[in-house]
Amino acid sequence: xxxxxxxxxxxxxxxxxxxxxxxxxxxxxxxxxxxxxxxxxxxxxxxxxxxxxxxxxxxxxxxxxxxxxxxxxxxxxxxxxxxxxxxxxxxxxxxxxxxxxxxxxxxxxxxxxxxxxxxxxxxxxxxxxxxxxxxxxxxxxxxxxxxxxxxxxxxxxxxxxxxxxxxxxxxxxxxxxxxxxxxxxxxxxxxxxxxxxxxxxxxxxxxxxxxxxxxxxxxxxxxxxxxxxxxxxxxxxxxxxxxxxxxxxxxxxxxxxxxxxxxxxxxxxxxxxxxxxxxxxxxxxxxxxxxxxxxxxxxxxxxxxxxxxxxxxxxxxxxxxxxxxxxxxxxxxxxxxxxxxxxxxxxxxxxxxxx
Numbered sequence: 001x002x003x004x005x006x007x008x009x010x011x012x013x014x015x016x017x018x019x020x021x022x023x024x025x026x027x028x029x030x031x032x033x034x035x036x037x038x039x040x041x042x043x044x045x046x047x048x049x050x051x052x053x054x055x056x057x058x059x060x061x062x063x064x065x066x067x068x069x070x071x072x073x074x075x076x077x078x079x080x081x082x083x084x085x086x087x088x089x090x091x092x093x094x095x096x097x098x099x100x101x102x103x104x105x106x107x108x109x110x111x112x113x114x115x116x117x118x119x120x121x122x123x124x125x126x127x128x129x130x131x132x133x134x135x136x137x138x139x140x141x142x143x144x145x146x147x148x149x150x151x152x153x154x155x156x157x158x159x160x161x162x163x164x165x166x167x168x169x170x171x172x173x174x175x176x177x178x179x180x181x182x183x184x185x186x187x188x189x190x191x192x193x194x195x196x197x198x199x200x201x202x203x204x205x206x207x208x209x210x211x212x213x214x215x216x217x218x219x220x221x222x223x224x225x226x227x228x229x230x231x232x233x234x235x236x237x238x239x240x241x242x243x244x245x246x247x248x249x250x251x252x253x254x255x256x257x258x259x260x261x262x263x264x265x266x267x268x269x270x271x272x273x274x275x276x277x278x279x280x281x282x283x284x285x286x287x288x289x290x291x292x293x294x295x296x297x298x299x300x301x302x303x304x305x306x307x308x309x310x311x312x313x314x315x316x317x318x319x320x321x322x323x324x325x326x327x328x329x330x331x332x333x334x335x336x337x338x339x340x341x342x343x344x345x346x347x348x349x350x351x352x353x354x355x
Contacts, residue, residue, distance in 0.1 A: 076110030078130020
């Protein structure tokens with residue numbers, strides 16, 4: 001009989017921190033710790049919040065009767081560090097330095113918190129498939145504009161975790177499969193997975209690819225240049241429009257797909273057109289990834305929060321199911337994906353990578 005391992009997983013957002021404790025594959029409990037904005041404003045940026053959030057986690061664990069010394073590992077959501085291949089990485093001083101210095105994202109403090117907690121009790125800490133996973137082939141990075149290279153920033157954690165689960169359901173290893181995985185949520189990324197590597201994917205962080213509930217997606221470059229030099233907007237305002245105030249919220253004033261569907265059900269033709277266009281662009285991106293895989297596709301997988309919508313999934317399915325098997329795996333169970341990555345290392349099934 002194998003050993004039992006207890007793992008704490010940490011996934012911070014802008015005003016909340018999601019945590020869960022697992023014993024092997026079983027989740028003992030999870031919680032979303034909400035942080036009032038007026039409290040967060042007392043700290044200097046995201047990085048200044050790490051001790052505050054760490055104390056919030058420790059206080060909650062104490063309420064649940066969990067002693068940190070009982071844990072076997074702490075696993076944090078990977079942040080915006082240097083590009084790396086997918087896998088489970090041991091958090092080290094080099095990673096900590098980059099988490100503090102690279103482009104700051106809420107997920108960056110997960111590694112800082114995990115590292116501090118693990119050092120106190122002498123257990124390992126990891127990050128799993130951070131959003132900067134880069135397995136793109138050289139040909140996929142050519143943008144067409146010398147000096148600017150396409151980059152890989154996507155929902156790597158959820159895409160890879162779901163792909164592994166679907167491969168298992170198909171009786172195969174992830175490394176034996178070719179998948180097109182579309183994560184549809186606040187951001188949308190579509191990846192071509194070949195033999196366990198994401199060889200091409202749109203940069204969802206900067207708003208490339210299909211438009212999403214709050215991001216522009218790719219749009220006419222010439223018009224963007226005119227907008228940038230119109231004198232009407234600052235650099236920060238342009239960036240804010242592309243990532244945060246475009247997509248559904250830009251067209252319709254709401255960024256919740258469920259609200260858009262209510263508008264459609266009430267006869268709003270504009271809402272229907274925009275929603276259909278988002279599904280159309282996702283389907284088109286899936287088709288592009290199928291071409292990257294030369295049509296050799298074991299399955300198309302639709303995941304993320306919007307995959308709960310029957311209306312949206314049908315609109316995508318109708319356009320792409322000719323390519324191959326279409327599987328809907330809704331939600332983004334990222335805390336479980338973090339635990340699975342840590343558990344694989346603790347069991348000796350996979351070797352931890354060094355950053």
